[in-house]
Amino acid sequence: MPQRTWFITGVNSGFGRAMTEQLLERGDRVAGTVRNVDSVKDLTDKYGENFWVGSLDLTHTADIRTVVDQAFTDLGTVDVIVNNAGYGLFGAAEELTDEQVEHAIDTNLLGSIQIIRTALPHLRAQGAGRIIQLSTFGGQAAMPGGSMYHATKWGVEGFAEAVSIEVAPLGIGVTIVEPGGARTEFRNGSAKLGPAIEAYAATPAAFARNMITTGGTPAVGDPAKIAAAIIDSADQNPxxxxxxxxxDSFGIISGALTARLADVQSQKDSAALTDFPAGA
Structure with missing residues (x-):
C-alpha cells in the first residue's frame, strides 16, 4: 500500500493516539495536533519526520486555520483528515454552567466544523481526499444527563452528512464514525461534569454523573481495534x-432509529392535514 498522509486532531490519547501509533508503525505520515506538544515527544523521537505535530486548541478558530494550512504546506499532500479531538460534558442541562456549554460547543462542534472548512480548499485542489468525523452512538441516540454532549454530536453529524453530499462530486469522501464505549481516558480523564443540583440526584439525569464518578462497568470497546477499523474505513470506496x-453502539443506535421511525410513521395521515388541498 502506498504511503498515506493523515491529519488527526487530538493524538495524545484515546483513539487519536491509537490511530497515530498504528499508522506510523506501518510507515504512513501523520500530522497530529495536541494542546501540549510535549505530550507526544515520544512519537516525535521515535518516528522523526514521519510525525508532524502542531499545537492546537480547537476553541481558537484562527489557530485552526494556521495549523491546517501549515500542515498542507509542510507535507505537500494530506490524504485523510480525521476530526478526533473532543470530550464529554455531562450533567442535567440545568446543572451545566454557561462557560461549560460554550466551551463544549466551541470544541466538539465548531472546532470540527472549522477543521473541515479549512481543509476543503486544499482537498479540492488535490482533487481527492477523505474526511473522517468521529462521533458516537450519542450522535443518533440521546440519554438523560448528556444533553450538551448530544447537542454537539448530533450537530456535527448533520454538518458532516450535508458536506458529504456537497463534496462527493469533487472526489472527496466523508465518513461519520460512531463508536460505543471504549476503554480510553474518556470516562476517567477527559469527561467533565456540571455542578450538581440536588433535585436531579434521584432522576434519570443522575445516570451519566454516576457513570463518570464511579467509572461504571468496563466498556466493551477495544481502542486498538476501533482505531484499526477507523483506519480501514479510509480504504472503502466509495x-x-x-x-x-x-x-453497544449498534444496539443503541438500532433501538433509537426504530423507535424514531415508528413515531414518524404513526403520523403519516396527520402530517398531511397541514398541506394545501390537492391542486390548490
Missing amino acids: APKRVVLGS
Whole structure:
C-alpha cells in the first residue's frame, strides 16, 4: 500500500493516539495536533519526520486555520483528515454552567466544523481526499444527563452528512464514525461534569454523573481495534456514510432509529392535514 498522509486532531490519547501509533508503525505520515506538544515527544523521537505535530486548541478558530494550512504546506499532500479531538460534558442541562456549554460547543462542534472548512480548499485542489468525523452512538441516540454532549454530536453529524453530499462530486469522501464505549481516558480523564443540583440526584439525569464518578462497568470497546477499523474505513470506496463500531453502539443506535421511525410513521395521515388541498 502506498504511503498515506493523515491529519488527526487530538493524538495524545484515546483513539487519536491509537490511530497515530498504528499508522506510523506501518510507515504512513501523520500530522497530529495536541494542546501540549510535549505530550507526544515520544512519537516525535521515535518516528522523526514521519510525525508532524502542531499545537492546537480547537476553541481558537484562527489557530485552526494556521495549523491546517501549515500542515498542507509542510507535507505537500494530506490524504485523510480525521476530526478526533473532543470530550464529554455531562450533567442535567440545568446543572451545566454557561462557560461549560460554550466551551463544549466551541470544541466538539465548531472546532470540527472549522477543521473541515479549512481543509476543503486544499482537498479540492488535490482533487481527492477523505474526511473522517468521529462521533458516537450519542450522535443518533440521546440519554438523560448528556444533553450538551448530544447537542454537539448530533450537530456535527448533520454538518458532516450535508458536506458529504456537497463534496462527493469533487472526489472527496466523508465518513461519520460512531463508536460505543471504549476503554480510553474518556470516562476517567477527559469527561467533565456540571455542578450538581440536588433535585436531579434521584432522576434519570443522575445516570451519566454516576457513570463518570464511579467509572461504571468496563466498556466493551477495544481502542486498538476501533482505531484499526477507523483506519480501514479510509480504504472503502466509495466512502461509507457511517461506520458503527461496538455491539453497544449498534444496539443503541438500532433501538433509537426504530423507535424514531415508528413515531414518524404513526403520523403519516396527520402530517398531511397541514398541506394545501390537492391542486390548490
